[in-house]
Amino acid sequence: MKPVFGIVGCGSIARFHFNGLAKAGARVAHVADLNEAVAQPYAERFGARLSKDYRAVIADPEITAVSVLTSSRFHHEICRAALAAGKDVICEKTMMDNAREAEDTVRAVAASGRLFFTAFMKRFFPAARKAKELVPQLGRVFSATVRSFQPWGDLYTLTSDKGYEWILANYGGAVLKCAGSHMLDLAMFLLGRPESLYAHLDFLPGSRLDRKAVAVLQYPGGMTATFEAAVHPLQKIGPARDAWDEGIEINGVHGRLTLRTVMWDQPERNAASLVHYDNATGSATEHRFDIVNPFDEEMKYFAECLEKRVPGRPGVVDGFHVDAVIEAMMQSAEQRSAITLDWKGIAE
Numbered sequence: 001m002k003p004v005f006g007i008v009g010c011g012s013i014a015r016f017h018f019n020g021l022a023k024a025g026a027r028v029a030h031v032a033d034l035n036e037a038v039a040q041p042y043a044e045r046f047g048a049r050l051s052k053d054y055r056a057v058i059a060d061p062e063i064t065a066v067s068v069l070t071s072s073r074f075h076h077e078i079c080r081a082a083l084a085a086g087k088d089v090i091c092e093k094t095m096m097d098n099a100r101e102a103e104d105t106v107r108a109v110a111a112s113g114r115l116f117f118t119a120f121m122k123r124f125f126p127a128a129r130k131a132k133e134l135v136p137q138l139g140r141v142f143s144a145t146v147r148s149f150q151p152w153g154d155l156y157t158l159t160s161d162k163g164y165e166w167i168l169a170n171y172g173g174a175v176l177k178c179a180g181s182h183m184l185d186l187a188m189f190l191l192g193r194p195e196s197l198y199a200h201l202d203f204l205p206g207s208r209l210d211r212k213a214v215a216v217l218q219y220p221g222g223m224t225a226t227f228e229a230a231v232h233p234l235q236k237i238g239p240a241r242d243a244w245d246e247g248i249e250i251n252g253v254h255g256r257l258t259l260r261t262v263m264w265d266q267p268e269r270n271a272a273s274l275v276h277y278d279n280a281t282g283s284a285t286e287h288r289f290d291i292v293n294p295f296d297e298e299m300k301y302f303a304e305c306l307e308k309r310v311p312g313r314p315g316v317v318d319g320f321h322v323d324a325v326i327e328a329m330m331q332s333a334e335q336r337s338a339i340t341l342d343w344k345g346i347a348e
């Protein structure tokens, strides 16, 4: 049966979901936002019912799947309510506000028997999919670097977080939750989950605004990944010289993969790229892909999984992984010590 969507939260990320669902031919029958004015155009476009209260969407008998696109601090309550009402869920990242809520949601999904997807859209770049296919050709992987440098301006010489408070209020953190979360998901998509980590976070003095997050992630067998997420004011860095400098390099005994991603809200301007160096031939192959919007790919995939009733990825466990790693990084930075990740008996 084709899913019928209800959308909760019609702010900045919503247009990517609505556009992707429209292209997938999906039906959206109910939209909600505390600010009805931002939901109104979507209600009109899709001929959908409009509510202020998310509970109206969840109580709507026509809705089979609820997309939760509010700030992450409301995700737990809304996702729990949707699951309890027997709805499938698509949840924006970061999935939850903390690891405890994320673990609870994993268990709630298992108990409900419903399908749950976490919207880490960077997995849907064709380059990321190809990288996943090629990782086994690298042989034993011994090293990786994971980086997200995003052009937010100069937060290093600022003396106050005035003008940035909304980021903390909306997203529960700055560079680690907004930028780092995606790259942590992509790293775990390609490399699996780490055993332990050691992290350092750099905050704007006197503020909770994290402007740089650095970590060493340790994996079974001695593999390590270094991770760095930072905001910066450098206008022309990155492969497209648009200040976006983000990617993953993976080194194995048989070769290297270099994946570069592109500016998240203009994904149709550039294609993410992938270079595969093969040690046996000594040659590097640059894989080129159609320029596709990963949000469109993601929505099409989620709608298909919902129709076929298959639990695709990224799912609730992937959301939990990222929330748990972020929390461990915060703890590690605060305690200035390494943290062994507690996966709470949840299978990878």
Ligand SMILES: NC(=O)c1ccc[n+]([C@@H]2O[C@H](COP(=O)([O-])OP(=O)(O)OC[C@H]3O[C@@H](n4cnc5c(N)ncnc54)[C@H](O)[C@@H]3O)[C@@H](O)[C@H]2O)c1
Pocket: 008, 009, 010, 011, 012, 013, 014, 032, 033, 034, 035, 038, 052, 053, 054, 069, 070, 071, 072, 074, 092, 093, 094, 119, 120, 121, 170, 171, 264
């Ligand atoms: N995938 C990405 O690259 C990406 C990019 C940006 C944001 N996000 C994620 O998307 C989510 C939303 O971010 P945003 O930038 O769109 O925020 P936003 O503030 O622009 O939009 C959130 C909307 O939710 C509404 N809302 C909040 N609580 C509600 C409730 N209880 N019931 C109904 N509506 C409610 C708000 O009124 C607002 O219109 C966050 O989890 C964020 O991390 C993901």
